[in-house]
Amino acid sequence: MTAPSRRGFLKLAGLALAPVPALAACQGGGVLNPGPLTSTAKLPEPFTLPLPKPTPARPVRTTAAGDHYAMTLKTAEARILPGYTTEIWGYDGTFPGPFLEARSGTPLIVTQTNRLPVPVATHLHGGITPPTEDGFPTDLLHPTGHATMAGHQGGHGMPAMHDPYAHIAEGRRDYRFPMRQRAATLWYHDHRMDFTGAQVWKGLAGMCVVRDAQEGALPLPDGDRELPLLICDRAFDADGRFIYPSTDPTLTRPGMDEAIAGGALGDVVLVNGVPWPYTEVAAARYRLRLINGSNARRYELRLDGPGEGGFVQIGGDGGLLPAPVRHQTLRVSPGERFDVVVDFGQYAVGSTVTLVNTAASGGPGQVMRFHVTRKASDDSAVPARLSDLPKLTPSGAHRRLVFSRNGSRWRINGRPFDPDTPLLRPRFGDTERWSILSVERHPFHLHGAFFQVLGRGAAGPGRYDVGWKDTVELSPGTEVHLAVRFDAYRGRYLAHCHNLEHEDMAMMATLQIT
Structure with a gap:
């Protein structure tokens, strides 16, 4: 399959090329979203409530x-x-x-x-x-x-x-x-x-x-030194209820207030359901499984403490990377997961280390805090080689997707979601090249398969694009190129924006794996 040119495809989708500076972001400050929802409840001081540590459910x-x-x-x-x-x-x-x-x-x-x-x-x-x-x-x-x-x-x-x-x-x-x-x-x-x-x-x-x-079999931190962290944001009214301005509070008829048409943003960050929690850690390595469970908020996470700090990424959406990658900041879009190791042994006992979000200020700019309370032995390590990942080389169809907006309606290839009419029909077992262009910022999510990022525009993959992915951030005005292969099941799946308000406004595409 020969894909149309970028300019030609934009015309087919009913879009005009615009200079990137003129494009609106779709989180905070964008033309459709004046800013986060504002809580009227009395909010706790950050880092005064303990972090709940999930306990695995037992099968019946x-x-x-x-x-x-x-x-x-x-x-x-x-x-x-x-x-x-x-x-x-x-x-x-x-x-x-x-x-x-x-x-x-x-x-x-x-x-x-x-x-x-x-x-x-x-x-x-x-x-x-x-x-x-x-x-x-x-x-x-x-x-x-x-x-x-x-x-x-x-x-x-x-x-x-x-x-x-x-x-x-x-x-x-x-x-x-x-x-x-x-x-x-x-x-x-x-x-x-x-x-x-x-x-x-x-x-x-x-x-x-x-x-x-x-x-x-790897000597990674485990047990009490493994922390699954579901990060999301919410807003609360004066009675402590969630603020979410649906046009029908019974959630029978669809609709939402224009204030969240660009994506719902809260002013309170919750981790495992608790606002701005703290947890005590030993001076040792910990594995943090980070999940962005927010409707629309993207995070740029950084460790704020004495010294340089930083993260060693060992995994992503689809599991272990081939080799660890060091980051000072993690850019996490809605739906993405980052599996990282943090060495709290580099901090003195008595130190505090704060996980902050540099993409926001005020309440949304704070996430959680770690208190380094004790020395401890540590036999964990991050191996130089983590796993073997096959490299996908596209040889099948080349498909283009454009994420766009027509007024207040979100679209893929100029079309709203239609559940029983597939927009794409990928062939089972083929490795395809997908080029996805967005004129605003969107997290792209694929069901039914993982993919590998081949590059962004004319460049190679970005620093956060390593390994198997199922969600990737689309930056305004830039194409992301993916290698995609459906080889598990045939049938009907989805590709969509993981900004949940955009998804609800029909920014989804039906796929039929044939």
């Missing part, structure tokens, strides 16, 4: 079919801010949801019961799953006693639609995740069409770590 049983878990999706009252209760929607009524620890090659069977007032669709982000288990946004699990129609009322200027291929369940369903994939940091979240942003904001997200023998 283990059989030849795999590890079985049960989750009930329900409303609950959570104490997120001191002195307030906040209604959440949670997997098992918790925020974040249960921490899942999976073994590569051992399937997870997760039985979900929906006791919320609305439908849900759970996506295991980073999971290589059959299309029926992937959380396609129209594959809904309805509450018991509610109609199981596959239609949607439409919103954001879109007509109502009916998806004849939707897999609909009522009350309860099993998600079967094969886990035929390497060790990696994943997460799961709601993916309901038109309402993903609002329902994730209410609490429908959780963490999942996949382990395998190859990674387990």
Whole structure:
């Protein structure tokens, strides 16, 4: 397949080339988003609340079919801010949801019961799953006693639609995740069409770590020195409730206030559900599994403490890198994961080290704090060689995608999302070259496969593009070139913007793997 030129493709998509300085960013300060939502609740002083350390959920049983878990999706009252209760929607009524620890090659069977007032669709982000288990946004699990129609009322200027291929369940369903994939940091979240942003904001997200023998043989920090960290932002009203300006608070009819059309940004940063927490660490190496679970906020994370500090990246979205990469700053877009080692042994006992976000100021500029409280022996290490990754060399089709906006409507290749009409039909087993251009800033996320970044514009991959990826940041006015191969399952998947408000406003494309 011969792809049209960049200029020609922009014309086909109904776009005009604009000089990069004239392009609006789509986070804070962009033309569609005047800034973060402002909390009116009394907020705690940063770094005064302890960090919760996730404990792996126990399977209800283990059989030849795999590890079985049960989750009930329900409303609950959570104490997120001191002195307030906040209604959440949670997997098992918790925020974040249960921490899942999976073994590569051992399937997870997760039985979900929906006791919320609305439908849900759970996506295991980073999971290589059959299309029926992937959380396609129209594959809904309805509450018991509610109609199981596959239609949607439409919103954001879109007509109502009916998806004849939707897999609909009522009350309860099993998600079967094969886990035929390497060790990696994943997460799961709601993916309901038109309402993903609002329902994730209410609490429908959780963490999942996949382990395998190859990674387990490495002398990396583990046990109490491994910290999964789900980072997200929220805003709270005077009663301690989440602020999310949907046009219909019942989340029955789609729509959101113009204030968050560019992406919902809160002024409170939560880590594992706690605002600006602290944790005590020994003067030793720690492994931090960083997940950006925010709707729209991107982070530029840096360690602020005595000395140079810094991160040693050992993994990303799709697991271990070939070799460690050192960073002073981590740029993390919504949906991305960074697996890093921090050596707190370089700091004196009694030191404090603050994880800050240099992409923001005030509350959103602070994330969490580490207190180095004691000396400790440390037999961990970061090997110079971590894993062997095959290099993908495209030999199949060359496809172009343009992420754009027409007024207040977000589009891919000039088209809104259509669940039953594929925009792309990749061939199973082929390694394709995808060139993705964005006229604003978007995190691109692919379901059903990992990819490798070949380059940005005429240059090579960026410093954060190493290894297997499923999410990558698109910078304004620059093409990102990817090597993509679907070789696990045939069927229907998605490519979309992982700014959840953009996703809800139809910035998704259906893929049919043939």
